[in-house]
Amino acid sequence: MIDRIAQLPGLGRPQLPPLPMIRRQQIPEELGRATLLGVALLYLLVLVALPLVIVFVQAFAGGVRSYLAALLDPYALAAMRLTLLTAAIVVPMNLTFGIAAAWAIAKFEFRGKNMLITLIDVPFAVSPVISGLIYVLMFGAQGWLGPWLNEHNIRIIFAVPGIVLATTFVTFPFVARELIPLMQTQGNEEEETALSLGAGGWQTFWLVTLPKIRWGLLYGVLLCNARAMGEFGAVSVVSGHIRGQTNTLPLHIEIMHSDYNYVGAFATASILAMLALVTLVAKALLERRQPELRARAARQAV
């Protein structure tokens, strides 16, 4: 608990005596702070809040009835189902992988550890379109595994497995990235104690490690889920855009928009926006529950 408090920002720093030079410039500093705050707020308002409002305004531009009609359109429903299915497969997979990777990295010393950390970051570093193309090059008819897959009638890209794979690739750092620093700072002592008291490996994990990391884990899962539902670039490359079959919500929005169906596009976009808002609210609730998370969020914000 003590080192948690030490991590909270603002507890260490204000105790330092302010430099006299800064004190003399207090009024300009306050002015500067207000200006900065104003600029930041305006920036957020114009770039984030306003577009979000416009999404909902446009979605209801044709009235509630056409809004509902756009959402109950069979293609829109199919896109929602596919997006939910994809998230339901991808999130548990990345949850498992993320815990395993974070566990290995935080609790053990082994050769190639830095390599593994770098690899986990690869999906953040490459453009999603490239991620999609990787799968086309691997599983496409002209790709490495294409002829074999074709012979055995297995379809990966331009079908649901390809969409799941591409989404998994793009979202797999979220859980691991969230857990690695958390588990590293928590250290091994409690696990070692449990083991020395005779607990098994699984028992130690379920009863000692999991309770320690649960909030960070949930936070990572939320981020992973948000991205999995919103991913456009990688999925667009491997989808094949078959209406009612391989279109996810973001792809459906694009189709509606290029179809001059603006109400449909924005209605579908409002669903995605609401999913994002739910995620944000869940995240805020989590942070309120857990001072450590709030501290981490604050540190990241700085």
Place this chain on the structure above:
Amino acid sequence: MRSAATLSRRTLTRLLGATLTACTLPGWGESKSAARTSILNVSYDATRELYEAVNPQFAARWLAQSGVQVAILQSHGGSGVQARAIIAGLAADVATLGSAYDVIQLAQQARLIPANWATRLPDNSAPYTSTVVFLVRRGNPKNIRDWDDLVRPGVQVITPNPKSSSGARVNYLAAWAWAQRRPGGSEATAKRYMQQLYQHVPVLDSGARGSTDTFAERGIGDVLIAWESEALLARKKLGLDRVEIVAPSLSMLAEPPVTVVDQNVDRHGTRAVAQAYLEFLYTPVCQQIIAQNFFRPRDPAVQQQFQALFPAVKLVTIDQAFGGWERAQHVHFEDGGVFDQIYGQ
């Protein structure tokens, strides 16, 4: 601490439960009965409305004819992108693309169709055509009548990038054909004209719908060079009173071709239904639907019926003016080709 742990476990369980329920919602997956089949029509952006109208008609006819219920799945995107997707394994039973060049790729790069694909159906395997026209703002304030008006000072022209959009290639070739065929025209004057023309283009979107958006939604430019089908559709969707269509003195006959994708239909066992689907496009009933969706029909009687919608324009074909798509592609649009020369300068 204990209550928090219980809560978190319960939250996790609930989240998982919710997602699982969502996946098992009714309607997920296909119901499989004996007399059902499906074919995938991989098409390009501009035909979305057309095939939405055609598919139920064909399905009804096929059910009556063979007793089999056929679901026609649609995939739309940029024509070149769609061709590449089919080559990469998108399991199209039929391909209905924007230009012959894209269909040729299916034969050349992946041998999915035989080289003589264009002769397997009437009219170069193109059951409908279109042409290149100008979309101008209401009242035609810049008085744009023909190609030479596009390069007058102060006129801004919107057209997509011919490197990425096969529709835009037809726009480009139409302009070139006009410039070469005007009195005193030659290859050199055509090249000079094209250079001037693209200097008047402030935004080069990657696709036709993007250009239409730029012109109509964002209000940029005085004239949009577009396929007649796109121009008529945009006029309908965006309001009749906001834009006008102007036909130039000479334009290009665009022939979007259709073909069965042999390798795929043989694998799926769908050759008969796919073939019938394409042949249906040539029937008078379907030619009507085609005209109603703003593509020029091939059937003379239907042409007659819709002549008010499709005014007579002097048209040349790509074969006449450029010796075929492959040659046109090679000379004009490959890296370092004529387009790169005029646009780079």
